[in-house]
Amino acid sequence: MDIEVVREDIAPFAERIVGLLEEGRYNEVKQEVNVLHPADIAELMGLVDSQKQVMLFRLLKKDLAIAVFEQLDFEHQENLLRHFTDEKVAEILNQMSPDDRMELFDELPAKVVKKLLNLLEPAQRDIAASMLGYPENSAGRIMNPRVVDLKEYYTVEQALKRFRRLNPPEELSYTAYVTDAQRRLLGQVSLRDLVLADPESQIGEIMNREVIFVSTDDDQEKVAQIIQKYDLVAVPVVDREGRLVGAVTVDDAIDIIEAEATEDIHRLAAIRTTEDEYLRAPLWRKIKNRFIWLAVLLIMGTLTSFVMQGFSSIIQAVVALSFFVPMLIDTGGNVGSQSTTVVVRGLAVGELEGKTLWKVVLAETLIGGILGILLGVIGVIRVVFLRESPLIGLVVGCSIFVIVFVSNLIGVFLPVLFKKMRLDPAIAATPVITTIVDIIGVLIYFRIAQAFLRF
Amino acid sequence: MDIEVVREDIAPFAERIVGLLEEGRYNEVKQEVNVLHPADIAELMGLVDSQKQVMLFRLLKKDLAIAVFEQLDFEHQENLLRHFTDEKVAEILNQMSPDDRMELFDELPAKVVKKLLNLLEPAQRDIAASMLGYPENSAGRIMNPRVVDLKEYYTVEQALKRFRRLNPPEELSYTAYVTDAQRRLLGQVSLRDLVLADPESQIGEIMNREVIFVSTDDDQEKVAQIIQKYDLVAVPVVDREGRLVGAVTVDDAIDIIEAEATEDIHRLAAIRTTEDEYLRAPLWRKIKNRFIWLAVLLIMGTLTSFVMQGFSSIIQAVVALSFFVPMLIDTGGNVGSQSTTVVVRGLAVGELEGKTLWKVVLAETLIGGILGILLGVIGVIRVVFLRESPLIGLVVGCSIFVIVFVSNLIGVFLPVLFKKMRLDPAIAATPVITTIVDIIGVLIYFRIAQAFLRF
Numbered sequence: 001m002d003i004e005v006v007r008e009d010i011a012p013f014a015e016r017i018v019g020l021l022e023e024g025r026y027n028e029v030k031q032e033v034n035v036l037h038p039a040d041i042a043e044l045m046g047l048v049d050s051q052k053q054v055m056l057f058r059l060l061k062k063d064l065a066i067a068v069f070e071q072l073d074f075e076h077q078e079n080l081l082r083h084f085t086d087e088k089v090a091e092i093l094n095q096m097s098p099d100d101r102m103e104l105f106d107e108l109p110a111k112v113v114k115k116l117l118n119l120l121e122p123a124q125r126d127i128a129a130s131m132l133g134y135p136e137n138s139a140g141r142i143m144n145p146r147v148v149d150l151k152e153y154y155t156v157e158q159a160l161k162r163f164r165r166l167n168p169p170e171e172l173s174y175t176a177y178v179t180d181a182q183r184r185l186l187g188q189v190s191l192r193d194l195v196l197a198d199p200e201s202q203i204g205e206i207m208n209r210e211v212i213f214v215s216t217d218d219d220q221e222k223v224a225q226i227i228q229k230y231d232l233v234a235v236p237v238v239d240r241e242g243r244l245v246g247a248v249t250v251d252d253a254i255d256i257i258e259a260e261a262t263e264d265i266h267r268l269a270a271i272r273t274t275e276d277e278y279l280r281a282p283l284w285r286k287i288k289n290r291f292i293w294l295a296v297l298l299i300m301g302t303l304t305s306f307v308m309q310g311f312s313s314i315i316q317a318v319v320a321l322s323f324f325v326p327m328l329i330d331t332g333g334n335v336g337s338q339s340t341t342v343v344v345r346g347l348a349v350g351e352l353e354g355k356t357l358w359k360v361v362l363a364e365t366l367i368g369g370i371l372g373i374l375l376g377v378i379g380v381i382r383v384v385f386l387r388e389s390p391l392i393g394l395v396v397g398c399s400i401f402v403i404v405f406v407s408n409l410i411g412v413f414l415p416v417l418f419k420k421m422r423l424d425p426a427i428a429a430t431p432v433i434t435t436i437v438d439i440i441g442v443l444i445y446f447r448i449a450q451a452f453l454r455f
Numbered sequence: 456m457d458i459e460v461v462r463e464d465i466a467p468f469a470e471r472i473v474g475l476l477e478e479g480r481y482n483e484v485k486q487e488v489n490v491l492h493p494a495d496i497a498e499l500m501g502l503v504d505s506q507k508q509v510m511l512f513r514l515l516k517k518d519l520a521i522a523v524f525e526q527l528d529f530e531h532q533e534n535l536l537r538h539f540t541d542e543k544v545a546e547i548l549n550q551m552s553p554d555d556r557m558e559l560f561d562e563l564p565a566k567v568v569k570k571l572l573n574l575l576e577p578a579q580r581d582i583a584a585s586m587l588g589y590p591e592n593s594a595g596r597i598m599n600p601r602v603v604d605l606k607e608y609y610t611v612e613q614a615l616k617r618f619r620r621l622n623p624p625e626e627l628s629y630t631a632y633v634t635d636a637q638r639r640l641l642g643q644v645s646l647r648d649l650v651l652a653d654p655e656s657q658i659g660e661i662m663n664r665e666v667i668f669v670s671t672d673d674d675q676e677k678v679a680q681i682i683q684k685y686d687l688v689a690v691p692v693v694d695r696e697g698r699l700v701g702a703v704t705v706d707d708a709i710d711i712i713e714a715e716a717t718e719d720i721h722r723l724a725a726i727r728t729t730e731d732e733y734l735r736a737p738l739w740r741k742i743k744n745r746f747i748w749l750a751v752l753l754i755m756g757t758l759t760s761f762v763m764q765g766f767s768s769i770i771q772a773v774v775a776l777s778f779f780v781p782m783l784i785d786t787g788g789n790v791g792s793q794s795t796t797v798v799v800r801g802l803a804v805g806e807l808e809g810k811t812l813w814k815v816v817l818a819e820t821l822i823g824g825i826l827g828i829l830l831g832v833i834g835v836i837r838v839v840f841l842r843e844s845p846l847i848g849l850v851v852g853c854s855i856f857v858i859v860f861v862s863n864l865i866g867v868f869l870p871v872l873f874k875k876m877r878l879d880p881a882i883a884a885t886p887v888i889t890t891i892v893d894i895i896g897v898l899i900y901f902r903i904a905q906a907f908l909r910f
Contacts, residue, residue: 261716
């Protein structure tokens with residue numbers, strides 16, 4: 001078998017290639033690298049320094065070089081472009097797939113994009129310019145215009161002939177779209193149906209008129225969800241006049257779904273995320289993304305100091321009470337974080353709707369109560385173990401029960417409330433819940449202490 | 456245009472259908488529902504009660520009914536199966552796609568599966584039994600065996616004839632696999648290549664020998680990552696002897712990637728997740744999944760009480776110090792949660808490897824320092840605003856700086872450490888980081904207080 005191995009661990013391979021490059025053994029590098037899959041070469045390029053990237057890229061076969069360039073991370077694409085002559089840059093840009101080229105343009109400053117547009121051939125420039133006219137992160141920006149379009153009156157034989165002539169890229173070769181004289185979408189026919197059909201029959205007879213499509217202005221997240229829900233390999237994109245302009249393919253949908261999950265995860269940790277990848281953002285923006293929420297939470301957090309100030313006489317009298325504050329507020333924060341995480345994720349993937357949502361609220365009320373009792377008992381035992389008085393143990397135990405029960409429900413309701421207010425439920429990030437729950441927790445604890453210790 | 460509309464909001468439609476069902480207007484329901492996409496009908500079924508699900512399902516056209524059944528959530532599939540005669544159940548199971556049927560079997564108790572296996576036709580029973588022989592969540596369990604297989608010596612014309620005879624499902628119709636006499640995988644050829652090729656040429660000449668494949672025992676997450684990395688529509692699966700046994704398709708890969716993201720999100724909130732969906736787990740298991748970590752953290756949290764006990768004389772003397780404990784530990788926890796989230800997610804999607812990882816560590820050191828200074832200044836201002844002494848303000852400010860810096864680095868290093876120890880980095884969940892950081896934070900705070908207040 002002459003089957004390519006997916007390299008489980010590319011790092012040692014990268015080291016060897018770097019060694020060969022340093023010794024000037026370019027022919028060996030050529031032989032070793034030119035047989036790899038573009039995705040593996042792109043990964044390899046990410047592991048070598050920027051000078052070696054340029055050397056490696058120059059050793060690639062022409063067609064492979066374009067495929068590798070399309071798969072590179074933006075920072076490596078930028079590095080290569082900086083090192084190449086205008087002629088070489090023009091060659092790469094003109095041969096790139098329009099959707100991958102647009103992804104690159106989306107990351108570059110407007111001034112650079114303008115310069116690069118001038119390097120494109122007229123046909124490619126028109127494609128790029130019209131895609132740039134659609135909103136950021138919309139279907140119009142991420143689509144590939146190279147779809148196979150057919151007419152109703154074609155025979156299957158004519159359709160296959162047109163298919164051969166257009167020679168679409170692999171990912172756009174599975175479905176052809178049928179349009180009228182104004183290029184308005186009428187139906188679709190899969191390559192499978194064309195192959196299975198009688199060559200004499202007409203496209204209008206065998207096409208499927210029930211096409212799921214999206215609009216150029218639709219957000220990429222919605223597009224990805226449609227591809228996922230209907231198990232599509234590609235979804236056609238129509239412009240504001242209903243004319244077919246391209247298609248978004250499933251490989252892009254996967255990347256979008258992964259990126260959206262990352263965004264959700266970051267938001268849950270109260271990191272403001274921008275559309276570009278967090279890891280790739282410049283340092284000052286990383287700091288800004290994290291600082292704003294941290295500062296808001298710090299200021300909110302001083303409310304706990306304010307509450308405790310109000311109880312200073314009881315703390316002065318029974319200093320031991322203060323020892324359990326961190327443990328109590330942590331527990332409240334942990335419980336609230338858990339329930340808010342379950343709800344925020346459930347809302348994001350659309351699992352919590354209508355009846356299900358209320359079932360979850362009911363279940364969480366019960367769960368909060370039971371967790372409160374279990375953790376309360378552990379709390380009492382630990383206090384006694386620390387040789388503080390059993391009365392303080394009772395105060396801590398009761399506080400844990402009330403705090404756990406209340407925190408759990410706050411964690412459930414806050415994201416739902418934000419959703420109802422048409423805000424992003426992920427604003428109820430776990431640090432936000434923690435801070436809110438802490439203020440309430442401290443209040444509950446010292447009130448219970450006052451009652452039990454008759455202060 | 457006779458194009459199906461994707462229902463943006465299916466809830467009002469579901470209400471109307473329920474109304475029609477209650478009035479016994481079955482013919483109208485039939486007309487309205489039988490034109491929808493199976494995925495939309497499955498969504499609709501999730502919004503009506505279990506009796507109406509059965510009524511609705513009985514009104515579906517036969518082929519559509521199978522497609523809808525395949526897309527239903529497990530609890531609704533189970534509900535329907537309970538209401539049907541063995542004959543009807545056998546009909547559904549025999550016509551289901553093998554991968555969807557296995558997904559259903561994976562959720563059912565072993566006893567029920569055994570009974571259902573007996574309802575299958577011999578050919579289908581063999582397929583199901585051999586799939587059940589592979590490990591849970593492996594490629595062998597989620598693959599579809601209905602792949603198109605060709606021989607090297609076929610002409611393109613013969614290959615297309617075989618393709619028509621096998622009539623594969625849409626999602627398996629894009630690529631055919633070439634095998635030898637022992638069914639070992641030799642290469643692949645896409646339907647596109649078959650259509651573009653000269654009908655007289657041989658498969659052995661046009662096939663691509665560089666096939667990316669997975670093994671039956673490979674974990675589904677790895678399979679999904681390979682499909683994503685190499686932009687595949689399907690990946691062939693070979694058994695331990697290298698024989699072609701099926702393929703995993705991209706629609707399954709998307710669902711796996713989404714489910715894995717949900718698992719990561721839950722783990723970050725210290726919720727133990729089992730393979731089945733959290734929302735669907737029975738109440739006692741939900742409590743167990745959350746309780747274990749909460750109890751461990753509560754017990755760890757009492758360490759802060761222990762630390763504070765050691766500083767009881769300084770707290771007794773300056774009660775005001777205790778007021779700022781919640782704010783300080785919250786800030787430490789928030790910062791640590793942010794950095795750990797960035798790192799855990801980065802590791803999960805494979806963005807943090809080799810050099811990149813160390814770049815991130817370096818950047819985080821700087822970010823922690825700058826955030827510490829900014830937040831420290833805000834802290835001082837707030838303390839003075841609460842009319843406590845400027846000296847306490849200084850203690851709080853310095854503590855914030857040190858705590859933020861240290862917490863940030865702990866959040867970065869702990870998941871990396873777990874990864875190096877070959878543990879799941881998500882064990883460094885945000886509540887775990889918070890608790891660790893709190894103990895250290897309290898210690899830092901009171902040590903600084905001792906130094907500044909010369910106690």
